[in-house]
Amino acid sequence: MIACTIAGSDSGGGAGIQADLKTFQELRVFGTSVITALTAQNTKGVHGIYPATADFVKDQLNAVIDDFDLKAVKTGMLFNAEIVETIVSVMESKEIPLIVDPVMIAKGGASLLKEQATIALKEKLLPVATVCTPNIPEAEVLTGLTIKTEEEIELAGEYLLNLGMQCVVIKGGHLAGKHAIDTVFIRGEKPFKMKTDRLKTIHTHGTGCTFSAAITAEIAKGKPLKTAIIEAKKFVQLAIRYPLNIGHGFGPTNHFAYQEHRGICDVQVI
Numbered sequence: 037m038i039a040c041t042i043a044g045s046d047s048g049g050g051a052g053i054q055a056d057l058k059t060f061q062e063l064r065v066f067g068t069s070v071i072t073a074l075t076a077q078n079t080k081g082v083h084g085i086y087p088a089t090a091d092f093v094k095d096q097l098n099a100v101i102d103d104f105d106l107k108a109v110k111t112g113m114l115f116n117a118e119i120v121e122t123i124v125s126v127m128e129s130k131e132i133p134l135i136v137d138p139v140m141i142a143k144g145g146a147s148l149l150k151e152q153a154t155i156a157l158k159e160k161l162l163p164v165a166t167v168c169t170p171n172i173p174e175a176e177v178l179t180g181l182t183i184k185t186e187e188e189i190e191l192a193g194e195y196l197l198n199l200g201m202q203c204v205v206i207k208g209g210h211l212a213g214k215h216a217i218d219t220v221f222i223r224g225e226k227p228f229k230m231k232t233d234r235l236k237t238i239h240t241h242g243t244g245c246t247f248s249a250a251i252t253a254e255i256a257k258g259k260p261l262k263t264a265i266i267e268a269k270k271f272v273q274l275a276i277r278y279p280l281n282i283g284h285g286f287g288p289t290n291h292f293a294y295q296e297h298r299g300i301c302d303v304q305v306i
């Protein structure tokens with residue numbers, strides 16, 4: 037099975053292209069990549085960004101699509117509106133499932149998506165997406181809503197589904213509480229929640245990339261949406277639960293954990 041990630045490079049290896057390819061590999065999917073930007077980054081922050089031209093993003097994507105039978109494609113850091121529009125122009129005519137992680141701001145606060153690009157992402161990319169995985173601040177930007185309560189999560193989910201996607205996963209990592217709860221909206225189905233313990237850790241660099249890459253890998257393997265999302269939640273939960281304790285800041289998650297600790301992760305589906 038072959039998947040592709042369209043994202044930024046994280047020199048620190050915990051997020052972006054690197055997190056995506058490691059996740060694909062651990063889930064036994066062959067990973068290809070389209071790099072939108074190079075970041076000089078480590079666990080302490082983003083120290084520089086060097087974007088690719090939109091034309092070169094297109095060259096990479098066409099090179100991959102022309103040669104491989106891609107079963108799923110994901111996007112992460114897209115940086116500017118030209119890159120977003122280029123991806124739309126290639127992907128809109130393809131029947132390949134597209135998972136959009138609407139990456140906007142790195143955990144340290146650096147902007148990974150320009151303001152104009154946010155508009156392009158919402159108005160052009162999301163309508164051709166299959167799945168979108170916003171965290172709470174991203175869902176707030178995309179919907180214009182303030183999201184604090186269950187009802188507001190429901191409203192945000194419905195709003196985003198109405199943009200044309202098949203599925204929206206609103207991640208609860210940024211909320212308070214004893215549990216980390218993600219809410220999943222699949223078109224035509226009753227929404228459900230995935231609940232795990234909220235783990236006390238600073239090693240959460242790249243959690244969102246890892247989660248969306250795991251969804252992409254499971255979809256590439258042909259799993260139905262709901263099964264793919266639940267398995268991906270197990271993958272990211274184990275990756276957070278067994279940190280590598282490397283770097284001097286917010287460390288990466290552990291992509292080896294899923295294979296090493298298989299089967300011992302409880303994700304409550306409610």
Ligand SMILES: Nc1ncnc2c1ncn2[C@@H]1O[C@H](COP(=O)(O)OP(=O)(O)OP(=O)(O)O)[C@@H](O)[C@H]1O
Pocket residue numbers: 051139141142143170171172207208209210216217218232233234235236237240241242243244245246247269272273276
């Ligand atoms: N402390 C935690 N304990 C357990 N699960 C967590 C924790 N933090 C995040 N998660 C889970 O990790 C996944 C990614 O969520 P999160 O909200 O951290 O994404 P994100 O903010 O987009 O990440 P990124 O910083 O990579 O962009 C979700 O399934 C979320 O519930």
Ligand SMILES: Cc1ncc(CO)c(N)n1
Pocket residue numbers: 043044045046051052053075077112113139141142143148241242243244245
């Ligand atoms: C390249 C890149 N993509 C995504 C994120 C968000 O975690 C990051 N920090 N860096």
